[in-house]
Amino acid sequence: MSNENYVEQVYFLTRKIPIGKVTTYGAISKFLTLGSARMVGWALNKSFTAENVPAHRVVNRKGELSGRNHFATPTLMQELLEKEGVTIKDNCVVSLATHFWDPNLELDDYFD
DNA sequence: AAGGTGACAGGGT
DNA sequence: TACCCTGCCACCT
Numbered sequence: 001m002s003n004e005n006y007v008e009q010v011y012f013l014t015r016k017i018p019i020g021k022v023t024t025y026g027a028i029s030k031f032l033t034l035g036s037a038r039m040v041g042w043a044l045n046k047s048f049t050a051e052n053v054p055a056h057r058v059v060n061r062k063g064e065l066s067g068r069n070h071f072a073t074p075t076l077m078q079e080l081l082e083k084e085g086v087t088i089k090d091n092c093v094v095s096l097a098t099h100f101w102d103p104n105l106e107l108d109d110y111f112d
Numbered sequence: 113a114a115g116g117t118g119a120c121a122g123g124g125t
Numbered sequence: 126t127a128c129c130c131t132g133c134c135a136c137c138t
Contacts, residue, residue: 037120067119
């Protein structure tokens with residue numbers, strides 16, 4: 001599989017994240033069963049060139065907004081999430097468990 | 113050409 | 126509980 005396809009799959013999956021929900025780099029890499037969590041970050045880093053990729057809904061396993069410095073402004077990621085109803089405190093998602101969206105559970109039906 | 117660097121994660125101490 | 130170490134893999138010096 002080419003890198004281009006890998007990136008497209010990351011975008012596809014990221015677009016599936018419901019508003020008000022977030023997921024993690026690890027969950028995405030696990031669902032795609034290839035690459036590593038680092039590659040997900042690498043793919044999302046290129047998402048500026050793609051349309052409609054809600055990269056702000058992807059955080060690290062601790063719920064930290066580790067990618068905020070890669071947005072137009074360092075505060076944009078937090079602003080977008082709060083606008084969608086996700087509370088942020090100290091650059092971390094509050095109650096990550098209740099906002100967490102796991103593609104491995106939610107998307108099984110799509111790919112029987 | 114070789115080593116360092118990340119939008120990371122999981123296990124060990 | 127919190128830190129540290131290691132695996133990860135494409136890209137950049």
